Structure formats: C-alpha cells, structure tokens
Amino acid sequence: MLTVVLKAIIFVTCGIQLVTTTESDRGLIVNIATTSMIKQATTVPIAEDGTPNLDSIRSKKPFNNVDFVSVDGDYTLQQAYAYDRYTRTIYKNSNFTIELSGPNIWTPLHKGLSKAYVKLSVDWISHNIYWTDPEYKWIMVQSLLGNDTSMYCVLIHDNLHGPQGLALDPIEALLFWSDIGTSTKIEVSSLSGRNRKSLISSNLLNPCSLAADYASRRIYFVDQGRFTLETVTYEGRDRKVVLKKPETKFLDIALFKDYLYVTDWRLRGMYFFNKTNGKELRKSWSERAVRYYGVAVFAPDEQLVPAKAHCPSLGCEHICVTEKDSASCLCKDGYTLDQDMKTCSLNNESLHRALIFSNESSVCIVDIRILTHFAFLPVCILETSGTKYMSMDTDDRQMILANDTAIYWARVDNPELQMLTEITGTISGKFSYDLFNYFHT
Known part of the structure; x- marks a missing residue:
C-alpha cells in the first residue's frame, strides 16, 4: 500500500475605460429563495429618494439550481454579479436592467470559491x-x-480569521471589511490593500454585512450576535447603535439616500429603515414562503462617475485600482509588477496557493481551490523513492522529504532531489519543519 502525504502550501502575490452612463432604471437587486428552494433574481424599483415600489417587484428564475446569496452591480457596465454557493462560483449577468427585460443569462466570472458566506462589492470607477x-x-x-477571467489576485491574506462583510467607497478609494474570529474586528485599507488599519476591535460578535454611506463618510453594519444595526465614521469614531431588534437575524444591508435596506433571515423579510434614527420608512416587505439573502442598489445616482478617472491613462497591463486622487497597478496571480509599475512579468513560480502531496514514487502539486472546485488538475513535479514523510518551507518554496533512512530537500520551482542527511537506523514517528530550527523527526 502506498503512503500518501498531503501538505498545504500557500504563496501569494498580487486597461480600463469609462462608459458614459445613461439615465435608466433604478432599484434594488435582491436574492430570494422560496420555501420550495426555487431561487429567483428579484428586483424592486426605487424612487429618486429611495422609496421602494413594492407593487412593481419583478422576479426571474436563473438557470439550473443556483443558490445566489450575495449580489452587487456595476451600473456603468450594466452588469450584475452574484455569488452562487451551490457551484462556488461568481456569475455575471450582462445587459442587466431592473425591469429584468433581458434573457437572464448568468455566465461564470470566477470559479473555485469556498462554500461560505462570500460577500461581493464593486468598484464602479475602476x-x-x-x-x-x-x-x-x-x-x-x-x-x-x-x-480574460484570469485577471485576479489575492489582495489581503495575512492576519485574517474569517473575512466576511465587505463595502467599498470608490470615491474615497477605501475598502472596508469585517473579520470574524478570535479577535473580531472591522478594518479599512486602500483599494489596493495598502494602509490597512483597524476601525473597531471591541464589542463585536458577528458583523456579517457592511454598507458605505459616501455622503456622510460613515460605515453601517449589521451585527447578528448583538442583534444591532450600527454605524461608525470612516475613521472609526462616533460609533452609534441605530437600532436593536433581538427577534431578528439580519443578513445583508444596502444603503441609498436616507434608506437602509436590510434583509432578515429569521423573520423572512426586508426592512426599510431610516439611516439616522432607525425608524421604518416603509412597511417591511415580508412573505413567509420566501427567504431573503443579498441586497444591493443598482442606480446611476448611487454610482456617480467622476469627471476624471485615472485608470484609463495609467496603462496597467493587468489590473488597475482606484487610489485617492490617482490609481495604481496590480498583477494577476503568478506575476510580479515591473519597475515601471505598470507592466507585469511571470515570476517563474508554479503555484502560489496549492496543495502538495506525495506517495512513495511522486510529488504532485495542484491549485488549492480544488478543495471546492474540481476543475483543477494536479501536476506531478518530482519522482522519488520510498517517500513516507513530507514537510514544507513555504517562505523559500522548498519541500523536505524523508524515506526510512534519509532526508532530502527540493525546490518547488526547480524540483531536483538533494540529500540533506542519512540516518542511522529507521526514521519513524512525526516529521515537521521549523522555520528557525530546520526539521524535527
């Protein structure tokens, strides 16, 4: 019988034009599911002041058995995006309208996410x-x-326990997120992931959803564990509880003008609250046969395009992100930014987030997203003899391997087996690598 050794290895690295908007429909995009588990993409028209028109709700059943739980849109591109927990994929709907007048075709944008409560947010400027x-x-x-759906990169990965809630302010070039875990907090950085700092790090339980108010420069968030809807400034000051409803289980939140649109998983409804005092501005939309998931605003006056956008003239080869009065370039995974800070070069490293595994005769590597999507095929990179133990030095991208009598090492990107030491007797027990003290057996 072959002994299979499996290790996770994670490495991270990280042309645009504006389209003139035209006056069109304004409304909410809502993901709902009936009690018979029929998923529907639903829209609710809203007035210029944010008042929802519940008499003109439209719904269409997407293809297959999708399970959309998070949604957002880019009004300039006339596209909507939704995360499907069933296929672990983000989908795109082109030519999207609140009237749902199009063919309702959702095409894959990114595959291989986890089956978790993924949140989406769009920068409509870049x-x-x-x-x-x-x-x-x-x-x-x-x-x-x-x-080219490969134009993506991991933006932030260090010191995260369970990133969940997400909100952007593209005008101020700010990225906000909640991190739920051993030290739950709400953080902020630039849209390029730089200048990261904590906004709130106390009196939080489960801040699962965020929304940015561009006009007042405040963040609104739902804390399921505290049963609260709260707000704080972009600088983390003046924290306020807008309302507390212990009987609810708020799931998602969106904001437009004075309205907060909040979905409730437990009471199966959507609430319309005043963002300042928490009063209901309109009777809730509730159907006992429906569960409400994600909600997002899709409107030209919500996603105002600045007179001058910096990305079109910057000339980024891969990804251009908005900065506060400027823009900067990022490279997709596997590439490194060149000295001109615009073009990208292949960094000659095979995978940056991967599973490496071995049996007695081979060492193979596969994209780590195979854990949630089987579209990724492993590649065997090294032949071995009698391997029973393996450990990783992820900083230097090295593998440390052992059979019964010797210990070897090899680089992931230039896999040539080299002996470290021979052992008198037989290697047995546990085998691990210590970054500072090398290896233990």
Missing part, C-alpha cells in the same frame, strides 16, 4: 469586483473589463 472568502481567509480583486 470596474473591479472584490470579495471576501471566510474559509480561504483572504480578500480578492478581479477586473471586470475584457474577457
């Missing part, structure tokens, strides 16, 4: 989509321009 993944413990960004 036309990028961001998302959190609580199981992979990272925040990612992907360009929405062109047809």
Whole structure:
C-alpha cells in the first residue's frame, strides 16, 4: 500500500475605460429563495429618494439550481454579479436592467470559491469586483473589463480569521471589511490593500454585512450576535447603535439616500429603515414562503462617475485600482509588477496557493481551490523513492522529504532531489519543519 502525504502550501502575490452612463432604471437587486428552494433574481424599483415600489417587484428564475446569496452591480457596465454557493462560483449577468427585460443569462466570472458566506462589492470607477472568502481567509480583486477571467489576485491574506462583510467607497478609494474570529474586528485599507488599519476591535460578535454611506463618510453594519444595526465614521469614531431588534437575524444591508435596506433571515423579510434614527420608512416587505439573502442598489445616482478617472491613462497591463486622487497597478496571480509599475512579468513560480502531496514514487502539486472546485488538475513535479514523510518551507518554496533512512530537500520551482542527511537506523514517528530550527523527526 502506498503512503500518501498531503501538505498545504500557500504563496501569494498580487486597461480600463469609462462608459458614459445613461439615465435608466433604478432599484434594488435582491436574492430570494422560496420555501420550495426555487431561487429567483428579484428586483424592486426605487424612487429618486429611495422609496421602494413594492407593487412593481419583478422576479426571474436563473438557470439550473443556483443558490445566489450575495449580489452587487456595476451600473456603468450594466452588469450584475452574484455569488452562487451551490457551484462556488461568481456569475455575471450582462445587459442587466431592473425591469429584468433581458434573457437572464448568468455566465461564470470566477470559479473555485469556498462554500461560505462570500460577500461581493464593486468598484464602479475602476470596474473591479472584490470579495471576501471566510474559509480561504483572504480578500480578492478581479477586473471586470475584457474577457480574460484570469485577471485576479489575492489582495489581503495575512492576519485574517474569517473575512466576511465587505463595502467599498470608490470615491474615497477605501475598502472596508469585517473579520470574524478570535479577535473580531472591522478594518479599512486602500483599494489596493495598502494602509490597512483597524476601525473597531471591541464589542463585536458577528458583523456579517457592511454598507458605505459616501455622503456622510460613515460605515453601517449589521451585527447578528448583538442583534444591532450600527454605524461608525470612516475613521472609526462616533460609533452609534441605530437600532436593536433581538427577534431578528439580519443578513445583508444596502444603503441609498436616507434608506437602509436590510434583509432578515429569521423573520423572512426586508426592512426599510431610516439611516439616522432607525425608524421604518416603509412597511417591511415580508412573505413567509420566501427567504431573503443579498441586497444591493443598482442606480446611476448611487454610482456617480467622476469627471476624471485615472485608470484609463495609467496603462496597467493587468489590473488597475482606484487610489485617492490617482490609481495604481496590480498583477494577476503568478506575476510580479515591473519597475515601471505598470507592466507585469511571470515570476517563474508554479503555484502560489496549492496543495502538495506525495506517495512513495511522486510529488504532485495542484491549485488549492480544488478543495471546492474540481476543475483543477494536479501536476506531478518530482519522482522519488520510498517517500513516507513530507514537510514544507513555504517562505523559500522548498519541500523536505524523508524515506526510512534519509532526508532530502527540493525546490518547488526547480524540483531536483538533494540529500540533506542519512540516518542511522529507521526514521519513524512525526516529521515537521521549523522555520528557525530546520526539521524535527
């Protein structure tokens, strides 16, 4: 019988044009599911002041048995995006309208997410989509321009326990997220992942959803564990509880003008609250036969395009992100930014987040997202003899291997087996690598 050794190895590295908007429909995109588990993409028209028109709700059943739980849109591109927990995929709907007048075709944008409560948020200035993944413990960004779906990278991955809630302010070039775990907090960085700092690090239980108020420069968030809807400034000051409803289980939140649109998983409804005092501005939308998931605003006056956008003239080869008065370039995974800070070069490293596994005769590597999507095929990179133990030095991208009598090492990107030491007797027990003290057996 062959002994199979499996190790996880994680490495991370991280052309745009504006389209003139035209006055069109304004409304909410809502993901709902009936009690018979029929999923529907639903829209609710809203007035210029944010008042929902519940007499003009439209629904269409997407293809197959999708399970959309998070949604957002780019009004300039006339596209909607939704995360499907069933296929672990982000889908795109082109030519999207609140009237749902199109063919309702959703095409894959990014495959291989985890089956967690992933949240989406769109930068409509640079036309990028961001998302959190609580199981992979990272925040990612992907360009929405062109047809190359490989234009993505891991933006933030260190010191994250369970990133979940997500909100952007593209005008201020800020990225906000909640991190739920041993030290639950709400953090902020630039849209390029730089200048990261904590906004709130106390009196939080489960802040699962965030929304940014561009006009007042405040973040609104739902804390399921505290049964609260709260707000704080972009600088983390003046924290307030807008309302507390212990009987609810708020799931998602969106904001437009004075309205907060909040979905409730437990009471199966959507609430319409005043963002300042928490009063209901309109009777809740509730159907006992429906569960409400994600909600997002899709409107030209919600996603105002600045007179001058910096990405079109910057000339980024891969991904351009908005900065506060400027823009910067990122490279897709596997590439490194060149000295001109615009072009990207292949860094000659095979995979940056991968599973490495071995049996007695081979060492193979496969994209770590095979854990949630079987579209990734392993590649065997090294032949061995009698391997029974393996450990990893992820900083230097090295494998340390052992059979009964000797210990070897090899680089992931230039796999040539070299002996470290021979052992008198037989190697047995546990085998691990210590970054500072090398290996233990």
